[in-house]
Amino acid sequence: MPLNSNGQSSISFLDRIRINNGVDALKAHFHDLLTEDPGKAVDLINDRNLHFPSLFALQPEIIKLDLFNRLSTNNQCALNIANGILTKQLSISEFLPIEYKQTTYSAFKWILETGYMDDGLNDQYDEILETAAILLVKIYRDVSCLHIIAEMVFNRHRKGFPIYDLIWAFFEARIPESLTLIAERLRSGRGRDVELARKLLKFIPAAGMNADMDNNRQYTAVINWINENHPFLHYKGESFQQTGSPEAYTLSLESKYLCKNTLTDSRNVLRSLSEEESTLLDRFRALQEDTKLILANYSYRLYRRNPRQWQLWVRYPLGKQISIAKAMLGGLP
Amino acid sequence: MIRISGSVIDPNAIMNQIPQGDIEKNTFDILSSSSKVYSFKSLNELNFELSMRKSIVNAAIDLNNSSFSFRVFRKSRCNPDFWDRTNDGGFLLKKGVNPSDAIKDIYVHSSKYGTECATAMVIVYYKAVLDVFPEELFNRLFPEIYLMNWSHLDRDLGIREYGPGEDDLPGDGMYFKNPDVNPLTPEWQGENVIYLGNGKYYGHGIGISDEKEIIRALNDNRISGSTVSAYRLDSVKRLDFKYLAQKYNSFTPPRDMGSYNAEWPVVYIPHPNN
Numbered sequence: 001m002p003l004n005s006n007g008q009s010s011i012s013f014l015d016r017i018r019i020n021n022g023v024d025a026l027k028a029h030f031h032d033l034l035t036e037d038p039g040k041a042v043d044l045i046n047d048r049n050l051h052f053p054s055l056f057a058l059q060p061e062i063i064k065l066d067l068f069n070r071l072s073t074n075n076q077c078a079l080n081i082a083n084g085i086l087t088k089q090l091s092i093s094e095f096l097p098i099e100y101k102q103t104t105y106s107a108f109k110w111i112l113e114t115g116y117m118d119d120g121l122n123d124q125y126d127e128i129l130e131t132a133a134i135l136l137v138k139i140y141r142d143v144s145c146l147h148i149i150a151e152m153v154f155n156r157h158r159k160g161f162p163i164y165d166l167i168w169a170f171f172e173a174r175i176p177e178s179l180t181l182i183a184e185r186l187r188s189g190r191g192r193d194v195e196l197a198r199k200l201l202k203f204i205p206a207a208g209m210n211a212d213m214d215n216n217r218q219y220t221a222v223i224n225w226i227n228e229n230h231p232f233l234h235y236k237g238e239s240f241q242q243t244g245s246p247e248a249y250t251l252s253l254e255s256k257y258l259c260k261n262t263l264t265d266s267r268n269v270l271r272s273l274s275e276e277e278s279t280l281l282d283r284f285r286a287l288q289e290d291t292k293l294i295l296a297n298y299s300y301r302l303y304r305r306n307p308r309q310w311q312l313w314v315r316y317p318l319g320k321q322i323s324i325a326k327a328m329l330g331g332l333p
Numbered sequence: 334m335i336r337i338s339g340s341v342i343d344p345n346a347i348m349n350q351i352p353q354g355d356i357e358k359n360t361f362d363i364l365s366s367s368s369k370v371y372s373f374k375s376l377n378e379l380n381f382e383l384s385m386r387k388s389i390v391n392a393a394i395d396l397n398n399s400s401f402s403f404r405v406f407r408k409s410r411c412n413p414d415f416w417d418r419t420n421d422g423g424f425l426l427k428k429g430v431n432p433s434d435a436i437k438d439i440y441v442h443s444s445k446y447g448t449e450c451a452t453a454m455v456i457v458y459y460k461a462v463l464d465v466f467p468e469e470l471f472n473r474l475f476p477e478i479y480l481m482n483w484s485h486l487d488r489d490l491g492i493r494e495y496g497p498g499e500d501d502l503p504g505d506g507m508y509f510k511n512p513d514v515n516p517l518t519p520e521w522q523g524e525n526v527i528y529l530g531n532g533k534y535y536g537h538g539i540g541i542s543d544e545k546e547i548i549r550a551l552n553d554n555r556i557s558g559s560t561v562s563a564y565r566l567d568s569v570k571r572l573d574f575k576y577l578a579q580k581y582n583s584f585t586p587p588r589d590m591g592s593y594n595a596e597w598p599v600v601y602i603p604h605p606n607n
Binding site for chain 2: 061081090091092093123126127133135137139159160162163164165178237239240241242243244253329
């Protein structure tokens with residue numbers, strides 16, 4: 001149960017009724033309260049600790065009893081968003097203007113953060129949460145909600161509910177480090193979590209090719225891979241709409257070899273390179289894939305360990321770079 | 334170019350031995366004039382692929398002409414007599430129902446069905462195989478069908494991605510990507526299509542159009558102010574024609590299937606749209 005700064009329960013009165021006694025009890029209690037003490041009923045629904053599922057459940061009563069104008073700004077905004085999503089009347093141009101941006105952003109965030117635990121309530125509720133998640137990532141560039149989206153994806157997958165748009169939103173954040181949120185599920189005790197995590201991380205060698213590996217060992221290998229390679233992962237943008245086994249990212253060995261992020265987007269447009277870097281890359285591209293891998297791995301490990309030594313190594317002829325890399329790779333951590 | 338049994342063949346020499354429909358001839362022309370080498374074990378295997386590609390094109394045109402609707406997975410629907418709608422919006426073949434009957438029903442009672450574009454492509458592929466294979470073989474090969482985008486493909490369809498740099502062949506699956514889609518309508522993040530030949534594509538929800546029209550439709554569903562256009566990916570999806578040909582040719586029909594003939598084509602029925 002969430003606690004406030006004084007260590008007391010931050011669950012609102014109405015949420016407590018809903019959680020303990022169900023939605024019907026909440027509606028009945030709210031209705032009674034409105035008859036006895038309308039002011040108190042409005043205060044309770046405007047409680048800053050109220051969670052979205054309670055507001056959503058009470059929406060029919062709010063409309064029936066004409067209470068909308070007495071709701072807090074956040075509650076009004078959240079209900080407008082919910083209705084807009086369900087009636088397909090929501091337009092991005094409506095909530096992008098700067099005067100509304102902070103209010104709507106806060107409302108979207110509140111819907112997701114206080115609502116995701118109840119994902120699966122019903123189809124309409126789930127659609128509102130899903131849209132809130134997508135818009136927070138795509139419009140507001142809020143990547144702090146990615147852990148919630150990951151949680152929703154795996155919860156839904158366990159129940160067989162729709163996951164594809166949420167997965168799309170998660171990867172559209174284009175934050176390679178967030179892959180660790182998926183990798184965490186490799187250690188799950190639930191087989192379905194592990195299965196989905198492996199599927200989503202298939203482009204990582206340790207996740208895709210070692211399905212029979214011990215879960216903890218696989219997790220460690222995948223996390224190490226992400227930590228080492230995330231600066232050089234480029235977003236491919238593949239989705240389940242496009243293919244059965246999408247690869248969200250691809251590792252650019254060229255970038256890793258140069259220890260520099262060389263590509264700018266999913267269509268792999270090259271950033272401007274110095275003449276020296278271009279020459280290096282031209283030679284690198286002519287190599288066999290396994291040699292590229294050895295060279296890229298050695299290059300980045302040396303760079304992290306000793307940048308000055310790397311500057312010397314990278315200026316050697318390619319043949320010498322390769323022989324040093326092959327000889328030394330085992331000696332580097 | 335086309336190579337049969339290891340030898341490059343002169344297209345003119347076998348022209349009269351291939352199925353004579355427009356789609357088959359168009360496909361044959363692309364294969365034989367390509368700089369890529371297309372190898373077949375036999376003329377039979379080549380003809381099987383030509384006929385299967387024609388069947389894919391026809392199945393796509395038929396689905397487009399039906400009342401099969403576009404619906405997002407959350408609101409997808411199917412005929413419960415043949416399919417169980419799963420929680421994620423997919424269609425799972427009902428127990429006790431013949432796979433062939435269930436696939437046919439999508440075309441017969443099309444107004445009872447609605448889903449997204451990826452699943453529509455998979456339906457087209459199943460229908461195409463069904464139209465070529467004897468029902469007995471189809472039902473034996475695909476006893477469990479789960480229609481849900483590209484996620485639960487039957488291994489026996491052998492759908493794989495090829496490219497970049499492949500020839501555009503009628504019956505190929507392709508994808509148009511819309512990187513700046515309006516996030517309120519993620520279903521417009523791209524469009525799966527079947528290439529029909531002659532620059533035409535079938536995309537579920539968009540219909541039969543050329544590349545320009547598909548890109549325009551996707552661009553119309555971008556986030557406002559975007560200047561990043563939709564585009565076609567340089568890769569194609571193809572059935573495993575050789576594997577399916579092998580299954581077809583090695584099929585031993587039950588005794589009561591009187592007219593079945595393992596030599597391709599079995600029965601050539603011209604499609605009304607060709």
